[in-house]
Amino acid sequence: MNNLLFTASKCGMRIAGFIVCLALSSSAEPRLPATAKLDSGGPVVVKPTKGKLTVVTFGASWCKPCKKELPAWNKLAGTLRQEAVFYAINIDEERKAGVRFAKSLKLKHITTVYDPKHKLAKQFGPSKMPTTYIFDSSGKLLHVHKGYRRGDGAKLREQIKRLSQK
Numbered sequence: 001m002n003n004l005l006f007t008a009s010k011c012g013m014r015i016a017g018f019i020v021c022l023a024l025s026s027s028a029e030p031r032l033p034a035t036a037k038l039d040s041g042g043p044v045v046v047k048p049t050k051g052k053l054t055v056v057t058f059g060a061s062w063c064k065p066c067k068k069e070l071p072a073w074n075k076l077a078g079t080l081r082q083e084a085v086f087y088a089i090n091i092d093e094e095r096k097a098g099v100r101f102a103k104s105l106k107l108k109h110i111t112t113v114y115d116p117k118h119k120l121a122k123q124f125g126p127s128k129m130p131t132t133y134i135f136d137s138s139g140k141l142l143h144v145h146k147g148y149r150r151g152d153g154a155k156l157r158e159q160i161k162r163l164s165q166k
Helices: 015-024 064-079 095-105 118-125 152-164
Strands: 034-037 044-048 055-058 084-090 111-114 130-134 141-146
Touching: 034 118, 055 064, 055 118, 055 152, 064 084, 064 095, 064 152, 084 095, 084 118, 095 111, 130 152, 141 152
Parallel strands: 055 084, 084 111
Antiparallel strands: 034 044, 055 130, 130 141
16 A cells, blocks of 8 residues: 555545545556456456557546546547557446546547446556556556646657557
């Protein structure tokens, strides 16, 4: 638990969300594929794609930076289809809130996964919301991007372009 970087002000969340964030932190490095059985009863597998990077971001409707990040990542996902596959993992404790949130953002190019019991989040251990992970086609973690600020879309585009050339 030494990588707990959360403060309520950094992720713009309520106290209940803050407690969730603390519980999600992990010191293990994530790797793909990641599998969890979700509330809907069905399994979800976030897996690497042959010849492409896999971008996985964690967020929630109560996370103010996530509301700005996801539209930027959606735009990137639409323009970088040859280089990367994008997943958005929503950790809202109420699945309905996560579904409303994703629909309001009109995410056309990102696969949205709802993780209200935080099974995938526990495997990845994001220490800040949002946190984005980039994996190579074998499932090895290449890069972690924590938070979101104006201009991060261009930075992530550059990172994906650079990593996809390797």
